[in-house]
Amino acid sequence: MTPDDFVSRLTGVKPKGRDKWMACCPAHDDRDPSLSVAVAPNGNILLRCWAGCSAHDVVSSLGLSLGDLFAHPLDSSPPMAFARQERLQRAAEESSVDHERMIIALAHSDRISGKKQSAEDKARELLAVRRLIAAGVEWDADIVHLGVSKIGK
Numbered sequence: 001m002t003p004d005d006f007v008s009r010l011t012g013v014k015p016k017g018r019d020k021w022m023a024c025c026p027a028h029d030d031r032d033p034s035l036s037v038a039v040a041p042n043g044n045i046l047l048r049c050w051a052g053c054s055a056h057d058v059v060s061s062l063g064l065s066l067g068d069l070f071a072h073p074l075d076s077s078p079p080m081a082f083a084r085q086e087r088l089q090r091a092a093e094e095s096s097v098d099h100e101r102m103i104i105a106l107a108h109s110d111r112i113s114g115k116k117q118s119a120e121d122k123a124r125e126l127l128a129v130r131r132l133i134a135a136g137v138e139w140d141a142d143i144v145h146l147g148v149s150k151i152g153k
Helices: 003-008 055-061 079-112 119-134
Strands: 011-015 020-024 035-039 045-049
Touching: 003 035, 045 055, 079 119
Parallel strands: none
Antiparallel strands: 011 020, 020 035, 035 045
């Protein structure tokens, strides 16, 4: 909802500057405007009833929800937010892949040094391999020669 749409639902509206208004609060019997309405830099609508009504009471009395005060509801985040989410998701996936590769490398190192792997260590290495396969990680020469085929034996 735009700020203009929101303000159009109010009565006794008086402009108080750029993107600022005073209006009668719809949540109580208001004769002298006590509802301050402003637009935040991100486009969200800010409310304050100087008589003490909550923002929830104000929007509910207009048949709206608190979500209507936000310029970008959760289901329609601006493209920049999606781009950031995608970058964070990729970073998390890369970190997970690196972690699983490290587990395989450590298990291989233990085999090379002659250390006997516990059943728990073998199971964890197998899980790492399965996770990398599920993630579609290509098995380059460094991973293939690690002796992954010995897992579980």
